[in-house]
Structure formats: structure tokens, C-alpha cells
Amino acid sequence: MKVVVIGGGAVGSAVALFLKRLGGTAVQVQVVEPDPALTRSSSALSAGSIRQQFSNPVNVRMSAFGHQVVSQAAQWLAVDGAPVEVGFVPGAYLFCAGAAGADVLQRNHAVQREAGADVALLSPAELASSFPWLNSADLALASLGGTGEGWLDGQAFARALAAKARSLGARWRRDRVLGLQRRGARLAAARLAGGDTLDADVFVNAAGPAAAAVGALAGLEVPVRARRRTVFVMRCPAALPPTPLVVDPSGVWFRSEGAGFIGGWSPGAGDADPDDLPLDQPDLAQFDERVWPALAHRVPAFEALRVQRAWAGYYEVHPLDHNALIGPHPDCANFWLCNGFSGHGLQHAPAAGRGLAERLLTGAWQTLDLSAFSPQRVLDGRPFVEQAVI
Numbered sequence: 001m002k003v004v005v006i007g008g009g010a011v012g013s014a015v016a017l018f019l020k021r022l023g024g025t026a027v028q029v030q031v032v033e034p035d036p037a038l039t040r041s042s043s044a045l046s047a048g049s050i051r052q053q054f055s056n057p058v059n060v061r062m063s064a065f066g067h068q069v070v071s072q073a074a075q076w077l078a079v080d081g082a083p084v085e086v087g088f089v090p091g092a093y094l095f096c097a098g099a100a101g102a103d104v105l106q107r108n109h110a111v112q113r114e115a116g117a118d119v120a121l122l123s124p125a126e127l128a129s130s131f132p133w134l135n136s137a138d139l140a141l142a143s144l145g146g147t148g149e150g151w152l153d154g155q156a157f158a159r160a161l162a163a164k165a166r167s168l169g170a171r172w173r174r175d176r177v178l179g180l181q182r183r184g185a186r187l188a189a190a191r192l193a194g195g196d197t198l199d200a201d202v203f204v205n206a207a208g209p210a211a212a213a214v215g216a217l218a219g220l221e222v223p224v225r226a227r228r229r230t231v232f233v234m235r236c237p238a239a240l241p242p243t244p245l246v247v248d249p250s251g252v253w254f255r256s257e258g259a260g261f262i263g264g265w266s267p268g269a270g271d272a273d274p275d276d277l278p279l280d281q282p283d284l285a286q287f288d289e290r291v292w293p294a295l296a297h298r299v300p301a302f303e304a305l306r307v308q309r310a311w312a313g314y315y316e317v318h319p320l321d322h323n324a325l326i327g328p329h330p331d332c333a334n335f336w337l338c339n340g341f342s343g344h345g346l347q348h349a350p351a352a353g354r355g356l357a358e359r360l361l362t363g364a365w366q367t368l369d370l371s372a373f374s375p376q377r378v379l380d381g382r383p384f385v386e387q388a389v390i
């Protein structure tokens with residue numbers, strides 16, 4: 001089988017890695033990626049965090065596998081025994097809820113425990129004693145991760161996945177797909193900017209926030225949107241112990257990063273969230289308008305917080321339900337999607353790559369049933385909603 005993977009970020013690299021790991025010489029894999037350093041990819045621009053705290057069991061299990069690969073990177077990703085450094089720091093998420101969000105947090109907690117996650121619910125009194133620097137006066141409940149969470153260097157991780165895939169025989173083409181030629185109901189070839197044409201049995205769309213643009217090359221709708229997210233790098237003069245990744249009910253989040261902090265804001269259902277805003281213009285006003293007021297309320301010491309710098313990257317949002325699209329396109333059986341992870345694709349890349357490879361090579365989901373992510377659900381109007389979106 002010949003497979004062309006379009007995009008070599010964390011997702012495309014994981015697809016290539018598992019195709020070669022499972023298929024060996026029976027599968028030829030070519031990954032087309034214009035920027036192998038991945039400087040503008042979402043994988044490099046992400047906050048690089050892994051959590052178990054989702055509202056769907058399959059997302060919890062995908063993260064558990066992501067955590068396994070990251071925390072045992074030497075075992076999964078080493079090439080010829082050379083050390084692999086993905087900068088993994090074990091840590092925890094702390095989801096905070098006011099009275100309005102406590103029910104959802106409790107329901108999610110039951111799902112997570114059922115799926116094997118190490119998580120605990122904390123009352124306001126328990127919060128106050130565990131995290132005395134946190135204002136819990138207006139909180140009703142919180143959920144704290146145990147083992148299985150943390151953060152890493154997304155660019156290093158994606159590049160380690162790519163290096164491992166290459167060591168197993170996947171080929172990288174430093175190029176961009178400019179055209180996808182159809183023959184009847186199928187795709188026949190990819191036309192590259194450099195002039196070459198690649199034919200294949202299967203084409204995998206792993207173009208992250210460019211997934212819709214790549215679909216359009218074949219005249220196919222891929223309902224994924226590029227939505228800019230700004231991350232602020234901050235310092236606080238007051239001494240604080242290392243913090244978990246705290247998710248505030250306002251949608252603002254922060255966590256320790258080295259001697260300082262990073263944080264940002266995710267728009268909620270009623271907030272404007274335009275497509276394709278320029279990445280070279282992080283939304284600096286957002287700090288004063290959204291982030292700082294929420295942080296200073298939640299952590300009184302953050303009144304003195306200072307921004308050092310900011311960067312922006314695209315979430316590749318699947319607006320229907322904030323869950324990924326994994327599987328063949330409903331209108332083109334040999335165009336496979338691995339898109340729309342909506343802000344949790346770095347941690348889900350290994351499980352998505354493994355699942356896609358298993359399904360493609362054996363015709364069935366094996367290790368994890370990922371059928372809930374079928375692109376067909378969009379046409380059928382059956383959303384598979386993820387509640388815990390940051």
C-alpha cells in the first residue's frame with residue numbers, strides 16, 4: 001500500500017510512525033511537509049500539555065496513550081538508542097467550577113474514573129488547604145489530576161515522532177501539496193509545489209489548521225477552522241510554589257513554566273472567535289481585557305503579574321463538537337482525515353496515528369475504538385460533543 005501523508009506535524013508524524021511500525025515494508029509512506037522545523041505548526045506553538053480530564057472516555061484513553069509515549073519517550077521514540085528529549089514535566093490540571101459548572105465537573109469526573117483516570121474532586125475547603133495562594137471563595141468544586149498529566153515541548157515531541165517514523169522507513173518530502181487530482185470518486189495523485197506528482201492508494205490529511213484548505217484542493221469540504229489563540233509568558237514578583245495548570249471558570253488558564261508562568265484564554269460558546277486571524281499579531285489587548293482580571297481575582301499574588309512576551313498559534317477547531325475527525329472522508333473513500341482536534345491534538349497524536357494506521361492496515365479499529373470520530377457523523381448530524389474544551 002502507498003500512503004501520502006499531507007503535513008508532518010505531530011499528527012502526520014504519528015500517522016507515519018504507526019503505519020511503518022505496524023505495516024513494515026508492506027506500506028510505503030511519504031510525508032509532504034514544507035517546514036520540517038515546524039516553526040509555524042500548531043504542534044510547535046502549542047502549550048504542550050497533557051490531561052486526563054475530558055468528558056468522553058475515548059478522549060481520556062487517547063490521552064493516556066499520549067502520556068505513555070511521552071513519559072516513556074526513550075522506549076517509543078529513540079532512534080538507534082540515542083537519547084530522546086521531549087522536555088516532559090509531570091504536572092496536574094486543576095479544573096475549577098463555580099456553582100453553575102459543578103454538575104458538569106462531577107459528571108466528567110465519573111466518566112474519567114470509569115476510564116481509569118487518576119483524578120480527585122476537591123471541595124472549596126480542600127482547595128484552600130492544598131492551594132492557599134488560590135482564592136476559592138466563589139468556587140463550588142474543583143477537579144485535580146494525579147498521575148498521567150503534565151507538559152512537554154511540542155516542537156521537540158513532533159520532531160521526535162518524525163525522526164522515529166523516518167528511522168522506520170517513512171520518507172519526508174520538503175514540499176507543499178498544491179493540488180489533489182481526482183479520478184472519479186477517488187483521489188489519484190498529489191501535485192507538489194516543487195513540480196513532482198505523487199500517486200498513492202491513500203492520502204491522509206494531517207494539515208492541522210490548513211485541513212480545510214487541503215480538502216478544498218480536492219473539492220472536498222473539511223469542516224475545520226483555524227482559530228488564533230494567544231499565549232502569554234508572565235512573571236510574578238511574589239514567590240509562589242509551582243502551580244498546576246489551573247482552568248478558571250472564566251475560560252482563563254495558567255500554569256507554571258520554568259521560573260514564571262504561561263496562560264491565556266479560550267473563548268466560550270457565546271464569544272466571537274473569527275477564523276484565520278494573523279499569527280504574527282498575538283492579541284495583546286486580551287491580557288488586560290480578559291486574562292489579568294481573571295488571574296488577579298483567582299490568585300491575589302497575580303495582581304503584580306507582568307507580561308514578558310506573547311505568541312499566537314492556531315487551534316484547528318471542529319466547531320460542530322470540538323472533537324477530532326478521524327477516518328475516510330464521506331465523499332472520497334481514499335482521502336483520510338486526521339483533523340480538527342480542537343486544541344488537544346498534541347496529546348492525542350499518538351493514539352490518533354496508531355488508530356488510523358490500525359484501521360487502514362487491518363480494516364478495523366484495534367487498540368481503541370475511534371469510530372466516534374468518524375467524519376460521517378458530520379453528514380449525519382450526530383455531534384460527538386467534548387465538554388472539557390480549553
Ligand SMILES: Cc1cc2nc3c(=O)[nH]c(=O)nc-3n(C[C@H](O)[C@H](O)[C@H](O)COP(=O)(O)OP(=O)(O)OC[C@H]3O[C@@H](n4cnc5c(N)ncnc54)[C@H](O)[C@@H]3O)c2cc1C
Nearest residue numbers: 007009010011042043046047049177208313344345346347
Ligand atoms: C496556543 C495553542 C495551545 C495548545 N495547547 C495544547 C495543549 O496544551 N495540549 C494539546 O494536546 N494540544 C494543544 N494545542 C493543539 C495542538 O497543538 C494541535 O492540536 C496539534 O499540534 C495539531 O497537530 P497537527 O500535526 O495536526 O498540526 P500542525 O502541527 O499544525 O501540523 C500540520 C502541518 O501541515 C503542514 N501543511 C499545511 N498545509 C500543507 C500542504 N498544503 N502541504 C503539505 N503540508 C502542509 C504544515 O506546514 C504543518 O507543519 C494547542 C494549540 C495552540 C495553538
